[in-house]
């Protein structure tokens with residue numbers, strides 16, 4: 001079934017890029033149906049204002065709950081949930097939320113309807129996610145990393161790419177999904193990749209890779225993945241499921 005994706009933003013044109021490349025193909029193939037909405041279309045005042053000053057004081061502006069609610073009541077259509085219209089999942093990018101992971105991408109790739117709400121300025125009124133949770137909607141808030149962005153648009157495009165590339169038929173070669181980093185209970189960084197020529201500007205590819213011995217190649221790549229991960233991302237080694245390690249895995 002086609003995955004319906006609604007995105008709400010004050011800069012909906014930002015998502016015009018979704019008509020290009022793999023997203024465009026996925027849309028024409030009928031795998032996904034993406035609509036970017038302008039939040040201001042749910043305002044009623046001449047200034048089409050979507051934000052106000054923070055209660056309690058402080059810098060910047062906070063997105064108002066009333067406008068978001070008019071928008072989300074319509075897009076979520078929570079009165080009419082049945083077999084044809086399964087429960088949507090509401091997602092808010094938020095730099096103060098848990099990190100978005102491959103596990104989240106996998107879970108969300110099984111949804112039928114995703115609604116993304118892009119906050120701008122200093123954020124959105126905390127009662128918005130609270131209200132929809134209290135009314136039975138699955139609401140998720142995610143950060144995409146420990147750095148500051150101006151708004152949720154970039155974060156949504158990152159999450160969308162991570163989710164939609166997992167849809168059956170989206171990628172040309174589904175094998176490349178199972179082999180890559182961060183999948184399964186075996187989240188290691190990937191081993192290095194080489195192509196031909198075997199020697200280039202005086203640098204040789206590791207000879208074992210052209211030995212034709214598949215067992216040795218697998219072992220070499222596994223050792224490289226373990227070594228790279230412990231050096232670059234020791235936090236991923238901490239999270240490793242011991243059962244994912246084989247006897248020959250070097251203790252690094």
Ligand code: 6GU
Pocket residue numbers: 092093094095142143144145146147148149150151152155
């Ligand atoms: Cl989800 N939003 C914003 N504004 N900044 C971020 C972020 C999200 N994730 C990391 N930085």
